Amino acid sequence: MIPMDAATARAAVRGLRGEGQTSAEDAYARAVWSVLVEPGDGVAGRLVAEHGAIEALRQIDDSGDPEVRRARARWAPRGQPGAVDAALDAARRCGASLVVPGDAAWPTRLDDLGAHAPLALWRRGAAMDAERPAVALVGARASTAYGEGVAADLAADLAAAGVVVISGAAYGIDGACHRAALSAGGGTVAFLAGGVDRPYPRGHEALLSQIAATGAVWSETPCGAAPTKWRFLSRNRLIAAMSDAVVVVEAGWRSGSLNTAAHAATLGRPLGAVPGPVTSAASAGCHRVLREYDGVCVTSAADVLEMLGVGGPPPPASEHARTDATTRLLDALSARTGRSADEVARRSGLAPEEAAILLGFAELEGRVQRDDDGAWRTVARDKAAGRPG
Structure with a gap:
């Protein structure tokens, strides 16, 4: 049993929390859950929603629910105090914050995920202004010059209009969007599939530092966690939920960006896609969004602002x-x-x-x-x- 007394909790989360937040005990319990479970674990989400984070931890060993007992088998190997302490220490070393539901900095848009909402988040950088509109611009890693050019124009014009640009910090379209938003002096947010102390991809370490300096880098997985294929897919639901609209800029037929588009459709977020040449395999996924998801055809930032219900397009940057x-x-x-x-x-x-x-x-x-x-x-x-x- 991981100790859950108030003194232990306060010591464990020292340096990771701001003033006026939820209790140290609740924050510590959610940090423990963050280490125990994989992102989006619905069993854990329902257990915490029913009993609260602290009591839910106590329920793990005593619950008669067959679903909880089966889940315990996958949670137990991670349930060591040393693993939790290591994650918290790593967060302190990289200057990360632990953000949990009820905190002023908690992104309430994520609550739309229900039982699959994150139990806690780790953040480098500043909290996102909840009043500012936010748009996810996503696309393929294997992007073309056309795709990156469109992505940069969209991101720069949206950032200049005061829209927060959200993406996944990957090579290709994601990176082009983050860089353009930063160049325009706007806000941008990156969601990682691993811990915020492990910049990924490594080639974007400097870019992620820039994002953290002016915006924020978020992750659902604790510090020290490595990105995996499942965590990338699960991370996509956060990108969709955090945004007021999602635009696929360039994507192949089986691109992971379509996973983000599917989450957006499920959540009822406005969904758009940038068309490409009909002969381009790099845009086949965008055309699927337009055809199969009834996506909005996006050719400029004005189209995206219309999706948001924001009046008047920004003057084109160039x-x-x-x-x-x-x-x-x-x-x-x-x-x-x-x-x-x-x-x-x-x-x-x-x-x-x-x-x-x-x-x-x-x-x-x-x-x-x-x-x-x-x-x-x-x-x-x-x-x-x-x-x-």
């Missing part, structure tokens, strides 16, 4: 610059002769990556098309306007 660059791009193309993306970049004087992004936008607008061999050419004006040529 509309004039993009217009000038697009003009150079189109000047480098021909309606009769197809040209490779590299050739277009050379002729326009644009960086290859910038040219690829602008070609993607121009294709969405119907101004250019790509041949079967990958060559680009302009589209006749009557076809671009949707009239028969």
Whole structure:
């Protein structure tokens, strides 16, 4: 039995709690639960909801509920005082906070998860302003230049409009969203699948430090916990629940981002997706969201703000610059002769990556098309306007 007296609890959570929060005993009990169970454990969630975190721990050994007895078999191996102390010590070392339901900093949006809501959260950084709208922008790790360009534009414009950008800190679309929100001086929040003291992926350690300095890095798993496939999937429900709307920016047919989209649909959160070229496997998942989940077609931050019910789109961060660059791009193309993306970049004087992004936008607008061999050419004006040529 892990000791649950008041003095032990206060000593255990010292340095991890702010003033005016719930009792140290309740916080400590929830920290214990955080170590015992995997994220989203419904049996634990129902037991705590019925008896409270402290009494629920006492019920583990004495409960006659067959479901609880079966769950005890998977909880017991982790029920050692040393494991809990190690998690709490690791949290103190990295400057994390322990946040539990009832605290002023608790994200009440997560309560919509019911029995599968987190029993406790660990946070590096500041609490999110509950009054600010929040949007989850998610997508594939194996992203394209087009996807990252759209993600950055959406995140920057939304952040400039005062929207908190939420994502999972992964490579690809997630990272592009976090970086753009930070560059725009806005707020961004990352949810990790492992402990907040274990930056993952390692290549985003500096990015996560930046997020923690101006926003927040959250995790349901205690410090020291490693990310696993299950924890990534379970983490996605928190991203969906924490947000007022979810947008899939770029995702393949079987992308994990569709798991986040499914959680959003279940929770009744507005769901959108950015369309891509119909020939692009990297956007097949987005097209599934539009078709199977009745998602909103998102082409700009204005579409996302409309999903939130927020009036007036923000002024595009770089509309004039993009217009000038697009003009150079189109000047480098021909309606009769197809040209490779590299050739277009050379002729326009644009960086290859910038040219690829602008070609993607121009294709969405119907101004250019790509041949079967990958060559680009302009589209006749009557076809671009949707009239028969």
